Every structure is written in structure tokens, then in C-alpha cells.
Amino acid sequence: EVQVLESGGGLVQPGGSLRLSCAASGFTFSSYPMSWARQAPGKGLEWVAGISDNGDGTFYADSVKGRIAISRDNSKNTLYLQLNSLRAEDTGVYYCAKVAVAPYTDYYYMDVWGKGTTVTVSS
């Protein structure tokens, strides 16, 4: 079964740091781009970062650029999200998603989502 499972969330003080992990299984992890999205309490989905299959390309939403870093370890089938200088508005559920590409195109979509891990930024 193709699945991704997030971990690493928790309570952190403003200005603190946290590293989220996403363990992938059931597919050839190194062949697919991956993304992180988040959802603040009662709000909509917000994409925060993406990474190419080999890790050479990284992409970030303006709202988090400079404060977060996405990375991957293809030998461990694991995706990471390093969160730094955390603010109250970073509170929410963080989802990891496998990115699929339509054949012979560069059109992307997120086809497998994890259950999410909750990050709470509060003093």
C-alpha cells in the first residue's frame, strides 16, 4: 500500500524550531517529487514547500521562505521539513504529500496524503 506518515509535531515556543519527518512506503520514493502543506485551525489548505525527486530543486511559499527548509533522504525513504523562527501563525496541521506527474507532461498533482502532524506555537 502506498502511504506516507508524518511525525515530529508538538508544542514549541515562539522563536523555536522543530523538524518534521515523513516516512514513505509502498512506492519508489526516489522517483517522485514531494510536498508539504499545512492547515491552520478552521482555515483552508496552504502549500508551504516542495522538493524534486533527487532533492536538487526546492520551492517555498512566500509566507515561510527563509524560515523553513525542505529536504529528503532517498536512502531512508524520508522527507523532512525544518521549521525555524516559529510564530503563532505557523500553528496547524502539517501534511506530507506525494506528488505525481501526468505522463509526458510537467503537470503535477498530489495523489497521496498523510494524516498530518500537529504543530502548536505558543508560550
Add this chain to the structure above:
Amino acid sequence: QSVLTQPPSVSAAPGQKVTISCSGSSSNIGSNHVSWYQQLPGTAPKLLIYDNNNRPSGIPDRFSGSKSGTSATLAITGLQTGDEADYYCGTWERSLSVWVFGGGTKVTVL
């Protein structure tokens, strides 16, 4: 304010049809494929439609997608109580090299 614009809510009686619009621009919907995601209450998002109008295996044909110019539409026919959820459109924004989601639409079955 989301780059992609969706109505906050739509509703209809069981068995009826609802449509959800997703309006963008030439640099996102106009030059990319659109996907749609269903988020049932308290759960993670799930892929519903990809490449504008394709359904992953297991998604009933009551759900359909279309795209014209800089707008996309999700249609749900034969509405069921189990379809009550939030629905999001998404695509790649070429001018900024970021993925964008619509603000989400809550579907209520009356």
C-alpha cells in the same frame, strides 16, 4: 486571499447536483492542469480529480471536473450526505514557481 477563488459554500438536497467554481489567471489555471481535493470533517485531504477531469481509481463517476480558459469547475451529481466536506482546487503557479490552492468550498447537503 487565495490566488484561486472558490465560493465559500454551496448546498443542495440529496440527489441533486452542485458545481464548485475555481477562478484563476493565465499564469496558473490558464497554463496548467487543475486538481481537486476532498477533505471530509476531521480527516486529511484526498485527491478527487487530477489533470482537470480524471478520476483516481475508487472515485465514483458522480464527481467530474472540467476546465475552460482560466477557470475550472467541479461537479457532484446525485449528492449524498457522505459528500459533505470541504473541496479545494489546486494548480501550479508558473510565475512564482509555487503551488496554489483555492480557499476551499464547504458542501452542505440539505
